[in-house]
Amino acid sequence: MKLQKKTNIVQSVDRAILILEVLEKSPEPLGVTEIGNRMDLHKSTTFGLLHTLENRGLVIQDKENGKYKLGLRLLEFGEKVRERINLRAQAKPFLKQLVDEYQETVHLVVKxxxxxxxxxxxxxxxxxxxxxxxxxxxxxxxxxxxxxxxxYLPDSELKGILNNIKLTSFTPNTITTLEQLKEQLQRIRLQGYSLDDEEIESGLRCVAAPILNYNGEAVAAISVSGPTTRMTYERIKELVEPVKETSLKISSTLGFKIK
Structure with a gap:
């Protein structure tokens, strides 16, 4: 069967991916010349691609023999993909249970x-x-x-985000200062849940809780959301514990231990 020629392919990106595939199939690390020969590429082109991949942690060069192998950054990518695929499947029954019981829309998000x-x-x-x-x-x-x-992010990661965050205002209730945000985050850590009280859209409220991994760090979150006509403050109070309990159940599937 003749393959159709694909359009809009960026050659350098395609070649970089092919290098990763060559290294993935090789049981041993490979040198620049070996990789170039397998791909029918000039040595200088191959070296430039490898140097770029190494700079991003996608390949590692052995400093003693100069040969290359796949980098640990790829393992991180794989773990993120696996985590997200598994998380969605594992969370689904719990999300459906919340909807069945409380008749409001439930979301699952990841950072x-x-x-x-x-x-x-x-x-x-x-x-x-x-x-x-x-x-x-x-x-x-x-x-x-x-x-x-x-x-629930590690302090170093949170600090990096807060140093670069843009506190865009969407409604009169949107947090617009770092002091306000930090105060809320401290309160959320103490109570185990958070609210969106018409902060991104007027007329919309939600109650949310984090999904934690085995280190107690947030990798995702769930929320129950709805219009303020239904999501009154009394309704929010009713939903807090079910949302927290659901988030903890999902967290336990990721190895989080409830103390």
Whole structure:
């Protein structure tokens, strides 16, 4: 069967990926010439690609013999992919249970860089629903799930984010100063949950809680969300414990030990 020629391929990126595939298939580290010969590339081109991959931790060069092997950064990528795939599957029954019991939309998000991304959503049966989309990114300072994740990050990672965070205002309730944000994060750590009280969108409230890994660090969060006409403060109080309990159940599937 004749393969169709693909368009819009960036040659240098394609070659870099092929280098990783060559190293993945080789039981032993390979030198620049060996890799170049297997790919029919000039030595200087191969070296430039390897140097770039090494700079990003995707390959490692043995300083004694000059040969290359796959880098540990790839293992980190694989762990993130595995964690997210497993997390979605493991969390699904718990998310459905929350929706069945409380009839509101439930979200599952994971941290990515200085934002979070929706990886699952279970719609409630109510007539008025939220617009949200799996794969969509959002900011962390103005949402319940975002603040839950921030509150349980390692101090060094949190400091890096706070040093670069842009506290964009979306509503009169949005946090716009670092002092306010830090105070809220401290409160969230003490109580184990967070709120979005019309902070990213007027007329919308949610209660959220972090999902923790075996180190007690936040890798994700869940939320129950809805319009303020249904998500009254009394309703929020009713949802706090179920959301916290659900997040802990999901956390336990990642190795988190409840003390």
């Amino acid at each position: 990515t860089d200085n934002e979070y991304v929706y990886i699952d959503k279970v719609e409630g049966p109510q007539a008025i629903r939220m617009y949200s989309q799996i794969g969509k990114r959002a900011l962390m300072h103005c949402t319940g799930v975002g603040k839950s994740i921030l509150a």
